[in-house]
Amino acid sequence: MKGRVWRYGDHVNTDLIISGRYLDDYDPRHLARHALEDLDPVFSQDVRYGDIIVAGRNFGCGSSREQAPVALKTAGVAAVVATSFARIFYRNAINIGLPVVECPEAHANFHVGEIALINIEKGILVNESTGRTMRFDPLPPFLLEILRSGGLVSTTRKRFQPKP
Amino acid sequence: MAPTTFAQKVLAQASGEPAVEPGQIVNARIDLAMSHENAALVLRSFREIGASQVWDRDKMVILFDHRIPANTTKAAENHKAVREFVRAEGLPHFYDMREGICHQVLPEKGHVRPGMLIVGSDSHTTSYGALGAFSTGIGATEMASVWATGELWLKVPRTIRIRFEGDLLPGVMSKDVILNVIGQLGADGADYRCVEYTGPTVDAMSVASRLVLCNMAVEMGAKAGVCFPDQKVQRYLAGRTTKAYVPVVSDADAPVERTLELDVSKLGPQVACPHQVDNVRPVEEVEGLPIDQALIGSCTNGRMEDLIAAASLISGQTVAEGVRLIIVPASREVYLEAMERGILASFVRAGALVLNPGCGPCLGAHQGLLAPGERAITTTNRNFRGRMGSPEAEIYLASPLTVAASAIKGVVTDPRRLML
């Protein structure tokens, strides 16, 4: 995948990604409209399908709200690259089919608006604007499989489908 | 057998393996699955999965606490959808809005026992470690998968052991201890780890105080926090559950990643300043900052010992002019006891608002939000920007004693000044 970069700092928490005041309505489009609102009001207006977020340490810390990755994914975000992730956000993102990449080098090597190219399976991240190539540990195969099938619901559903 | 940690033992037991190593991914059988309002969200994914019924009615608890009574029509619709599901499935452990906050109600109702593997669709599910369970927060979609299969993949975490020594000084509570630890380790200082709280200071603490330590483990990124069960836990559970349990404890020489020794005998009250929980300072450094709102409650500090501590300062006093003091007991049990002992009356006389048990303003959904430019001091567990209303407001986290003292004085106040 390839996309335009939005860059944020350390400890971007789930309240910043989607505030508690919007959580009574589960409509993903409603969540997307308020994604990252308290951190960067411009984001939800200007984000384009396929954009990539590059952030610092502990991205997604805080609540277990799955609406956080859902809001980003629905807003059009194709992947989040961070120095590190908080564990529940990391799980939630994979479970709803939003690719997450843990790559400590990335934050220092991207600026807003540059173009990132990610090969999730091979663990390669390229800053196309500067030509710099970085590597990361790809997800274990069974997590890649969940991502590939679009999330955990489809993976689990297979267990409950009537056998032919 | 090689010495192993608490996390290894519980996860080996739950996955039917003779032994597991940190970093290993296991498929674990879940002993208890908890959801609050977001059961409505879980339900959507559960329906998509297409399982004909839930895996085990007896191992699920659902309750409402975040938006009670319903604060919007949407919230009411979600409550209704969950109620209908509970009825249709015949789920026996459902607490509608009358009981209080999940992390207080589950221990109270005897659902939490030592050695269990518990997941909850709420990040502060780490709380149940105070009773010796391995418990962690998960998302709604994976909760749907747990409802359907009773299983979940989990990575066996590495362990950080913190050994506390020393008696707490008057005016200092377990909240100050954990804030201090988070300040030292940082908001991601225990990422993915299981944190073991040990040592004489923890042994001397009540179950309620240990719940505070484990509740806030997630604020340094931990997957779980635990205090090993002792007689206090046994006494707490007696009368709450008749089910048998086998305590699980780390071996003393288990391979922990890191051990911290902390002497808390000189520790004073601590305050987490905006907008991160690890931005912790001694109260002296922020004393005198004017406040607009004070809140005592939440799953962190809404228990009897917290209300008693707060009442010891507030009783007979008046809340400062221009300050709103909000009290939210954590559960119906706490609410009733505080009512019967006259503690709620003393708050009301002082000018406080006493809300129904629940999450209240803690997550910024309702019941006491902040305007731009306002400042609050609260016993809750998160001070993220915008957490309690306007992103332009400031939230300071502190102990019930510090919040009570500040409410009386109208400025951030060291509680020891009022205890002379």
Ligand code: SF4
């Ligand atoms: S009291 Fe606050 S932190 Fe605790 S469960 Fe409720 S919203 Fe979450």
